[in-house]
Amino acid sequence: METLGFAYGQRHAIELDCRAPIRAALAATPNGPRLGPDHLIDLTATIAGIGATALTSQAEITIGQGNLPTTFVPGRNLLFLAAAAALAWRRGLRRLVAGMCETDFSGYPDCRDDTIKAMQLAANLGLDSRFVIETPLMWLDKAETFALADALGILEIVREQTHTCYRGDHSRRHDWGYGCGACPACELRAAGYRKWRGG
Secondary structure, eight states, X not given: OOEEXXXXXOSOOHHHHTHHHHHHHHHTSTTOOOOOOEEEEEOHHHHHHHOOOTTTSSXXXXXXXXXXXXXXXXXXXXXXXXHHHHHHHHXXXXXXXOOOOSSSSOOOGGGSHHHHXXXXXXXXXXXXXXXXXXXXXXXXXXXXXXXXXXXXXXXXXXXXXXXXXXXXXXXXXXXXXXXXXXXXXXXXXXXXXXXXXXX
């Protein structure tokens, strides 16, 4: 399985920095998933041309237009999926896997199942292909995601190597992983971990 990452001018590079340790940890996990070649696509200029958000600048994280957090990067997942489909087409691949979730998230419209299905249709029409975009976390809440990681034997990799904090704080270690503990992403992750631990 090839992996794909995106640089988009995010205010911190921790998500990108996590990729190598995750690959190494998975490789050392008995019966863990094996990852193929890694590819990075830089969409920084494209996203910057659309405008700054709290994830692409030092703007404060608040609730903004349309009751969305100012961390919402308009069209980010649409661009990611379009670029992923174009790369997959060139490589003869037809299955894309993405990690968005509609169950407990910050309300981003490009994380919704309907959006992903529409992007799958658009990719199939626009590239005359039969892509399948899989979103295995779409209907799992954060507690169920922690349970899945535990069942797969990769819970410690998730806690130690993954990062979702909008502020990019990797200095504070919590039971659920690293982060500031106060931004919307940390609050969702912490609540999910507590729910999972509480059974």
